[in-house]
Amino acid sequence: xxxxxxxxxxxxxxxxxxxxxxxxxxxxxxxxxxxxxxxxxxxxxxxxxxxxxxxxxxxxxxxxxxxxxxxxxxxxxxxxxxxxxxxxxxxxxxxxxxxxxxxxxxxxxxxxxxxxxxxxxxxxxxxxxxxxxxxxxxxxxxxxxxxxxxxxxxxxxxxxxxxxxxxxxxxxxxxxxxxxxxxxxxxxxxxxxxxxxxxxxxxxxxxxxxxxxxxxxxxxxxxxxxxxxxxxxxxxxxxxxxxxxxxxxxxxxxxxxxxxxxxxxxxxxxxxxxxxxxxxxxxxxxxxxxxxxxxxxxxxxxxxxxxxxxxxxxxxxxxxxxxxx
Numbered sequence: 218x219x220x221x222x223x224x225x226x227x228x229x230x231x232x233x234x235x236x237x238x239x240x241x242x243x244x245x246x247x248x249x250x251x252x253x254x255x256x257x258x259x260x261x262x263x264x265x266x267x268x269x270x271x272x273x274x275x276x277x278x279x280x281x282x283x284x285x286x287x288x289x290x291x292x293x294x295x296x297x298x299x300x301x302x303x304x305x306x307x308x309x310x311x312x313x314x315x316x317x318x319x320x321x322x323x324x325x326x327x328x329x330x331x332x333x334x335x336x337x338x339x340x341x342x343x344x345x346x347x348x349x350x351x352x353x354x355x356x357x358x359x360x361x362x363x364x365x366x367x368x369x370x371x372x373x374x375x376x377x378x379x380x381x382x383x384x385x386x387x388x389x390x391x392x393x394x395x396x397x398x399x400x401x402x403x404x405x406x407x408x409x410x411x412x413x414x415x416x417x418x419x420x421x422x423x424x425x426x427x428x429x430x431x432x433x434x435x436x437x438x439x440x441x442x443x444x445x446x447x448x449x450x451x452x453x454x455x456x457x458x459x460x461x462x463x464x465x466x467x468x469x470x471x472x473x474x475x476x477x478x479x480x481x482x483x484x485x486x487x488x489x490x491x492x493x494x495x496x497x498x499x500x501x502x503x504x505x506x507x508x509x510x511x512x513x514x515x516x517x518x519x520x521x522x523x524x525x526x527x528x529x530x531x532x533x534x535x536x537x538x539x540x541x542x
Contacts, residue, residue: 221249221315222298225306226288228281231261233307233437236342238269241304246315250275252295253306254288257281286404286412293398301393303413307437308389309338314433317367318392321427324365329397329424330417331368333390333433340439348432349387356385361428369428377421377465381472384414389434391417397424410451411458422465449499452487456480481511488519495530497523 223241227234234253241251251271255262255278266276279291285305293301300322304310314333321331337346350356359379361369371379379385391413401419405412420426459480466472488503501523504516522530 220299221246221302221319222292222296222300223249223251223302223304223315224289224292224296225251225253225304226256226285226292227253227258227262227266227306228256228288229258229260229262230306231258231265234262235265235268237304237306237309238266238274240310242269242271242273243312244310244315245313246319249273249302249315250297252277252292254279254292254295256283256285256288284406284409284412286406286408290403290406293403296395299395301395301398303391303393304389304434305436307439309342309435309437310389311433311435317429317431317433320365321368321429322392322394324368325370325425325427327425328370328394328427329400330391330393330420331427331429332386332392332417333429334431335387335390335434335436336432338435338437340437342435342437344435345438349436350385350430353383353385355379355383356428364427367429367431369430371426371428373421373423373425376426377418378469378472380414380418380421381462381466381469381475384417386413386417387434387436388413389436393420394424400424405458405461408458408461409454411455415458415461418462418465447490448483448486449490452483456483459483477510481507484510485513485516488516492519492523495527497525497527497530 250273252275253266255276257280263278277291277295279288282288289303300319318331322328334348334350336344337349339345356379359371359375361371364370397420400423405415408415459476463473463476466476484503484507488500488507491500491503501520504520508516
């Protein structure tokens with residue numbers, strides 16, 4: 218039975234998945250299985266995968282679910298390995314990632330999850346950010362203990378407090394022991410985004426983490442990604458996810474306050490977006506939700522403005538273009 222399983226949810230991945238698979242198959246650590254769960258692709262994804270004649274590749278097709286958590290959970294249930302690597306179908310695995318991650322688990326028996334540094338590339342494969350986590354002060358300020366060369370243990374409580382402030386974990390940088398899923402369950406299938414951030418906090422609520430700062434994968438930034446959608450489209454799902462995260466911090470008032478502050482900011486940003494489009498009723502509701510968590514004069518200002526007729530707001534913008542509204 219392979220000790221390592223690599224799971225990849227795929228949907229319409231024909232343009233990138235061949236390069237992704239080659240980056241995995243070329244790893245120095247070769248004792249693994251590779252599970253690809255195709256979430257109802259309508260392009261040539263299955264055909265491209267079929268060109269790889271490697272017995273370690275297992276391809277599963279299912280009807281489209283519309284969210285990555287469902288094929289991920291399917292792959293986790295099917296996986297045979299003791300360590301499960303999470304990877305996306307358009308990212309690239311850099312040399313020695315598997316070996317160094319397995320070594321980190323061996324050096325840190327208490328760790329339930331290992332995560333690594335990563336770079337960002339564009340759709341053409343050009344590096345646009347050589348070290349995405351470099352500016353993440355929350356991560357760098359967390360207390361860590363070196364467990365081997367290039368591997369640092371972050372104790373459960375410390376990691377969880379940090380994750381309340383900042384999601385410093387990249388999905389394709391993650392490997393999780395199978396026993397962890399037995400303890401915390403699978404990825405949350407009720408949310409459309411941030412299911413990964415919920416999972417990292419679920420893990421950190423019970424297990425230590427190990428951080429490998431070296432760059433071990435390249436995350437592909439694509440124009441159609443969820444993170445690039447309008448804030449009013451993204452915010453409700455993110456707010457739902459952050460609300461779910463609060464259950465991991467019930468005995469930490471500071472973390473709960475941080476999470477409430479994030480929710481308030483998303484409501485405020487959503488309100489401003491609606492206001493700029495003169496969707497005034499929606500804007501007013503969003504600003505009121507923000508004020509319930511974080512009373513502010515700024516939100517109150519926009520609530521008052523939202524009662525003006527749209528022509529009046531257009532006129533105000535015209536005569537005072539430098540103003541915030």
